[in-house]
Amino acid sequence: MPALDFSPRRRHNQRMSSAAPARPLVPETFTARLVEARLLGPRVRHLVFARADEKPFEFEAGQWVQLILPLADEKGRALRRSYSIASAPNGSSRFELAVTKVDGGPGSTWLHGLEPGTSVEVKGPAGTFTRALDTAAPSLFIATGTGVAPFRGMIHDALAKGRTEPLWLLFGVRTPDEYLFRDELEALATKHPCLRLEPSLSRPPPGWTGRTGYVQTHVKALWSELTASHPGARAYICGVKKMLTAAREVLRVELGVDRKQVHLEAYD
Ligand SMILES: Cc1cc2nc3c(=O)[nH]c(=O)nc-3n(C[C@H](O)[C@H](O)[C@H](O)COP(=O)(O)OP(=O)(O)OC[C@H]3O[C@@H](n4cnc5c(N)ncnc54)[C@H](O)[C@@H]3O)c2cc1C
Incomplete structure (x- = not known):
């Protein structure tokens, strides 16, 4: 602490x-x-x-x-x-x-x-886990559980101020009932096409057609897609250290992303 x-x-x-x-x-x-x-x-x-x-x-x-x-x-x-x-x-x-x-x-x-x-x-x-909106870059937000909290604030803040840069949320939870703020986020994404939601369930129920497994397994594909058109994008990762370390490894070690583009907030 x-x-x-x-x-x-x-x-x-x-x-x-x-x-x-x-x-x-x-x-x-x-x-x-x-x-x-x-x-x-x-x-x-x-x-x-x-x-x-x-x-x-x-x-x-x-x-x-x-x-x-x-x-x-x-x-x-x-x-x-x-x-x-x-x-x-x-x-x-x-x-x-x-x-x-x-x-x-x-x-x-x-x-x-x-x-x-x-x-x-x-x-x-x-804390300084923030996006200065005057210079804000397209962002990939990566969270598990209540690690989504600061991203909810950032998303509301950006959309309320009329921002339109891509805001992609990769959100890992175990089951659909742990998908925090789901209705609210989905309503925002419907209204604001710049907001893209990528929930991933580690224990998906039958019939779930979205992403599955740990968030770190999806980081490479999403980051590559985002930076193909927005090379200056930023990644923000928030949650417990185990996930944080795994997601950061993909970005920094596997993909060689500059440290200035990767921002972390650890809960433990
Ligand atoms: C900058 C910062 C921001 C934080 N923001 C949040 C937040 O928005 N929401 C939140 O729930 N917690 C958040 N935390 C964690 C929070 O401060 C406490 O550590 C947590 O509530 C556990 O406190 P406790 O006294 O109940 O348990 P403790 O006896 O202190 O237990 C600590 C254990 O809980 C685990 N833990 C801590 N946070 C979580 C979590 N969110 N999910 C699962 N396991 C966890 C740790 O791995 C650690 O082993 C944040 C921590 C920091 C440093």
């Missing part, structure tokens, strides 16, 4: 685009109230928070927040857990998270039991 680290070295390593705007060195700590919650899938809860002071919550699509939970860590301090913001900035005080319930995990279990109306301390926003 990384602490918030804004040292120059960390900022350099995290920097996703040299064109990304400067961000404040010290993220703000504020109180947020859970205003809505619903299950998105068997193990994922969608949480909508609002700043208690009702000020607009300013962030860039793809950033994350740290929740300071009323639980003790192994050293007796408040337990802190980070979550990607699953929504796009819209000038309101609200922001959304999608939290996977990890077996035996104290933070995610607590968040799955959180009652609407309850307040939580939040530190953020933080």
